[in-house]
Amino acid sequence: MASPRPYDLVICDIDGCLTPEGTEAFDREALERIARYNRQARAAGDRPELTLCSGRPQPFVEAMSRFLGIGVPCIAENGVWLYDPTTNAYRIDPGIGARDLEAVANITSWMRHRYAGAGAAIQPGKTASVSLYHADHHWLVARLDEIRGHCHAEGFPLRVSMSWYYINCDLVHISKATGIGQLIAAKGFARERLAGIGDTMGDAAIRERVAFFACPANADDGLRTLADYVSPFEVATGVVDILERLMPGPAGRS
Ligand SMILES: [Mg+2]
Numbered sequence: 001m002a003s004p005r006p007y008d009l010v011i012c013d014i015d016g017c018l019t020p021e022g023t024e025a026f027d028r029e030a031l032e033r034i035a036r037y038n039r040q041a042r043a044a045g046d047r048p049e050l051t052l053c054s055g056r057p058q059p060f061v062e063a064m065s066r067f068l069g070i071g072v073p074c075i076a077e078n079g080v081w082l083y084d085p086t087t088n089a090y091r092i093d094p095g096i097g098a099r100d101l102e103a104v105a106n107i108t109s110w111m112r113h114r115y116a117g118a119g120a121a122i123q124p125g126k127t128a129s130v131s132l133y134h135a136d137h138h139w140l141v142a143r144l145d146e147i148r149g150h151c152h153a154e155g156f157p158l159r160v161s162m163s164w165y166y167i168n169c170d171l172v173h174i175s176k177a178t179g180i181g182q183l184i185a186a187k188g189f190a191r192e193r194l195a196g197i198g199d200t201m202g203d204a205a206i207r208e209r210v211a212f213f214a215c216p217a218n219a220d221d222g223l224r225t226l227a228d229y230v231s232p233f234e235v236a237t238g239v240v241d242i243l244e245r246l247m248p249g250p251a252g253r254s
Pocket residue numbers: 013014015016017198199200
């Protein structure tokens with residue numbers, strides 16, 4: 001018998017999708033609707049469950065997974081961790097070695113000493129990547145080449161990228177795409193049965209791995225062109241709208 005649901009899983013970014021990018025309060029009403037959606041998905045199997053795929057450190061992803069009642073492993077720290085909320089098992093990507101961790105420790109220490117006096121800070125909680133925070137986006141833009149140059153000169157296997165408030169250094173062989181690869185290997189999902197949600201170009205790695213991809217209205221222009229559907233609503237309200245399209249019955253439009 002054909003599955004009653006169009007997809008088996010929705011892989012969703014957190015910042016800019018479930019929670020605001022800035023310091024605004026969470027949209028508790030929308031998140032509660034998503035938690036109810038997930039409970040129904042687990043109980044009835046009539047719609048794809050939602051799981052998380054985020055650059056955030058594992059503890060933040062764990063907290064979100066518990067609030068949303070997620071029953072499928074989540075991807076944290078841009079693919080570094082696969083965290084299973086049903087067993088509390090944390091698994092670091094087996095491709096991360098001692099030399100990788102040493103390079104991350106080195107760049108962390110270098111940035112801390114060099115930039116701490118300028119009001120920058122290392123984001124707490126990460127294991128095999130590092131994010132440098134500064135409240136002034138333009139200050140970060142002015143440091144990007146210097147950090148890239150240092151990584152190159154030292155031979156660190158790190159990819160240096162920017163989001164609005166952070167410069168992110170991630171291992172070159174680890175990404176949201178490899179994290180999804182770990183999830184697929186662990187749970188046996190098929191690409192044609194996966195959906196995804198994201199808001200910035202880092203989420204193109206989710207797009208690559210899923211059959212149906214959607215964005216909330218606040219998504220970057222570049223990513224919107226890769227989406228099958230762009231919600232007219234922003235952030236978590238947009239995700240609720242996207243999930244409604246994946247539901248059965250009159251509300252489901254997919
Ligand atoms: Mg995001």
